[in-house]
Amino acid sequence: MMDHAVVIGASIAGLLSAAALHRRFAQVTVLDRDTLPAVDAHRRGVGQSRHAHGLLARGSEVMDELLPGLTAELVAQGAIRGDMQDRARHVHAGHRLARGPSGLTALLVSRPLLEGQVRRRVSALPGVRVLAERTITGLLASQGRVTGVRLAEGDRIPADLVVDAAGRGSRTPFWLSDLGCRPPKEERVTIDLRYASREFRRRDDHLAGDLLAVVGCTPGVPRAGVALALEDERWVVTLAGYSEGPPRGPGDFAAFAATLTAPDLHHLVMTAEPLGEPRSYHTPTAVRRRYERLAAFPDGLLVTGDAVCSVNPLYGQGMTVAALEARQLLDPDLSPRAFFRRIAAVVDIPWEITVGADLRLPTTSGSPTAKMRLIGAYLDRFHAAAAHDAELTRRFLRVTNLYDPPQALLSPAALVRVLRSGAQRAVPVPA
Known part of the structure; x- marks a missing residue:
């Protein structure tokens, strides 16, 4: 030693x-x-x-490897566990992804x-x-x-x-x-991400009992948001925009939530009791050394x-x-x-x-490669198919939780499900 x-x-x-x-x-x-x-x-x-x-579920597992029993200790202090697909709302590319058991446990x-x-x-x-x-x-x-x-x-x-x-x-x-x-x-991507967060008192009837809501951005609406259930019966809601973000005022915070591609977060912030004022933050770049x-x-x-x-x-x-x-x-x-x-x-x-997704946005500096554009077009169809295919949603969450590489979404089994899904029947979530 x-x-x-x-x-x-x-x-x-x-x-x-x-x-x-x-x-x-x-x-x-x-x-x-x-x-x-x-x-x-x-x-x-x-x-x-x-x-x-x-x-992420993967991160929680590894932390338990390094510090055995950590998750149980956090849950004993109020942290919340739940299935990342069955107890959550995921809206990506304007589509509400299908629910089902994912086998991935979120620790909130x-x-x-x-x-x-x-x-x-x-x-x-x-x-x-x-x-x-x-x-x-x-x-x-x-x-x-x-x-x-x-x-x-x-x-x-x-x-x-x-x-x-x-x-x-x-x-x-x-x-x-x-x-x-x-x-x-250094590799730098200028993202100019601006976001604000506010806490709210959480009730069991909020989001119909779900613990997590994610509303992703699209090239046409470069705005996103997330709501996470926290200990002490709280929500934290974070709203973000590229090159422009939610103002700090409470009324402006709610108005910004109304512009996302799904109404879930707007409804939450309008019906939940706020705890404190919004706090803002700015991340100008993503950097890799x-x-x-x-x-x-x-x-x-x-x-x-x-x-x-x-x-x-x-x-x-x-x-x-x-x-x-x-x-x-x-x-x-x-x-x-x-x-x-x-x-x-x-x-x-x-x-x-992250870089592949960011470079698809008109507000981000830099241009996507031909490969990125091709993958982006495929992911749009993938998400449309996942709106009525819970297995595709599960595969997507395994990638975003860093269990599987992005190439897993292009596996023969996934391709068949996407191509046979009748993705054109998927209806985008109304703004």
């Missing part, structure tokens, strides 16, 4: 990385510049904390409760410390290998391995230059989570990707080249899904 690992950032990615590393290292130290709350509460360092957070939980419980579990692991209010200003290195980190106060913390899980604000590209290495090339393509990278340093790839948050895949990447730290080979190749395979699927 190696001696000491340092994780930069007490984000979900950082905490799950620590959960994996504690099985390999005698000591693991997680350092975060933020003040970490003693109780479950929103914190400054998580700008999206007050907005809807999707924990607020970000403060999830992060707080993960932090409690990680902090209790043998040899693990989670330290707040520690700002890292640079890396320590010797003979081309990273040997620790330097704090703003001047303290030096030696380490056999440093894992950067500092999110979008990661300084590793700059630190690499200090070490004489090239920074990674191609660490796996670097010819040289110092040993003793790895990068994970949003510091590697931050996809469009509207798709709710970030925490699941972070969990899948953290699991790669269990692999015996923690050399940078091997690790970055493994997590590149993790990132490829959500990046392909």
Whole structure:
């Protein structure tokens, strides 16, 4: 067993990385510049904390692998479980997808409760410390290998391995230059996603007892929304627009919900009791840093989570990707080249899904490739068919929950169902 690992950032990615590393290292130290709350509460360092957070079924499973019993602990504190197809409403490409048992269990939980419980579990692991209010200003290195980190106060913390899980604000590209290495090339897609969220008191009769409602955007209506049931009898409703978003005023929030391609969210916000005012957020770009393509990278340093790839948050895949990447730290080979190749395979699927969908929108910079256009046209027909074929809906959810690759929607069995479905009979949901 190696001696000491340092994780930069007490984000979900950082905490799950620590959960994996504690099985390999005698000591693991997680350092975060933020003040970490003693109780479950929103914190400054998580700008999206007050907005809807999707924990995909795959992400929940992997978190339970890294922290056994986590899901049961969250449910005991009020988190809600339900089938992602049978207890949910999915509207995509203007079509309401058919219901049925999917075998995929959603875990609906607020970000403060999830992060707080993960932090409690990680902090209790043998040899693990989670330290707040520690700002890292640079890396320590010797003979081309990273040997620790330097704090703003001047303290030096030696380490056999440093894992950067500092999110979008990661300084590793700059630190690499200090070490004489090239920074990674970046792929950027300007999405200009603007969204606002508001909480409401939840009643059993809301959405006829469903726990989740997702209304996706279309090229003609680049607006979307989601409602998630949360602990303490609450809803969180997030409304989003590309290049324009819901204003913060309560009346404007409801008016924006009325412009989506299905009326579900508008009806909910008009009939539920609001709790607090709307909160807004802006994500200008989706970014992928191609660490796996670097010819040289110092040993003793790895990068994970949003510091590697931050996809469009509207798709709710970030925490699941972070969990899948953290699991790669269990692999015996923690050399940078091997690790970055493994997590590149993790990132490829959500990046392909989100960028392909975003580039179909007229508000997004960049043009879709011929392959993307062909796949987009097929997906329109797929969703129309899924409006009256529960098996197609299940297959779609398995892809968006990162169980199956997007190519699964093009399998012979799926193609036959789409082509024989009489998709032209599917009626778009009225606006």
